Amino acid sequence: MQLIAVSSSYLTDQSVIDKYFSPKEVKELSKKVSKEQLDNKFLGRIALKHSITNSNFSQFIINYINFGEPVLVNVPNMFCSIAHSYGLGVAVASPFKIGVDVEKIRKHDDSLLKYIASTKEISLFNEENQDILVTKVWVIKEAVSKALGIGIAYPFINLLIEKDKGNYTVTTNGIKWFVKVFQYNDYIIGYCCQYPDSKKCNINIKYLQ
Amino acid sequence: MKLTEQKIILILEGVFKQKKDSITLATPLEYFAKDSMDIMEFIAILKNKHNVVIEPTEITKLTNVKEIVSYVLSH
Numbered sequence: 001m002q003l004i005a006v007s008s009s010y011l012t013d014q015s016v017i018d019k020y021f022s023p024k025e026v027k028e029l030s031k032k033v034s035k036e037q038l039d040n041k042f043l044g045r046i047a048l049k050h051s052i053t054n055s056n057f058s059q060f061i062i063n064y065i066n067f068g069e070p071v072l073v074n075v076p077n078m079f080c081s082i083a084h085s086y087g088l089g090v091a092v093a094s095p096f097k098i099g100v101d102v103e104k105i106r107k108h109d110d111s112l113l114k115y116i117a118s119t120k121e122i123s124l125f126n127e128e129n130q131d132i133l134v135t136k137v138w139v140i141k142e143a144v145s146k147a148l149g150i151g152i153a154y155p156f157i158n159l160l161i162e163k164d165k166g167n168y169t170v171t172t173n174g175i176k177w178f179v180k181v182f183q184y185n186d187y188i189i190g191y192c193c194q195y196p197d198s199k200k201c202n203i204n205i206k207y208l209q
Numbered sequence: 210m211k212l213t214e215q216k217i218i219l220i221l222e223g224v225f226k227q228k229k230d231s232i233t234l235a236t237p238l239e240y241f242a243k244d245s246m247d248i249m250e251f252i253a254i255l256k257n258k259h260n261v262v263i264e265p266t267e268i269t270k271l272t273n274v275k276e277i278v279s280y281v282l283s284h
Binding site for chain 2: 032033034036037040085086103106108109111112114115116135138142151152153156
């Protein structure tokens, strides 16, 4: 499996769009969004298409269900997850449930960390930079919420982060999710699956820029 | 501090990194609220600093600043 990260510098010209998207898909994506929002959508979708194929990208159709959960229409029995943030899109497709998230590291009000995490959860992180800390906490919880297909509808304070043999975990409805989180340039990227075993959840990371 | 229309717009401009006076009542939400983390930060500030509780799912149904202001002031 591959987690693909695509930065905005990858969108060099129209030929890139033509390579990945049908005119119909571009038309659908372009409705009521700014250029910046459209580019972010392109980045996430390019990442997902790259995670499942190396050719004929425009033939793969992506739809959204429930709280924005992506599905690959013509690839049955495949779970997928897409995220984008300020010029970086990430995605992964997998035969089992999986979730990804990315956030650009930026200044946040202290209220956010208090709103999404307890003091006990915060103590699990050896991170002095408060903006990196809140971004890691957010990315872990958002990746799990995406794997669950619930978006931000479920209170993040109820997605409890713990540690199990060095891995961050989030347990909800009796299911334990194992989360990997790491920094890439000015971004925090995270992904989660239900397997602690790296052989089962063996994800290579590829950057397109 | 008591919330007013002006104060709510100031919070929005701060959270969503918008220039001062760039947001008006007519500004569409999609113009600046591009990231769920920023939306949650706005909700967190309202709760922690102004004791106003808003459900995340409710705010995503709103379409412009006027609706946000009305919603926040009524809670």
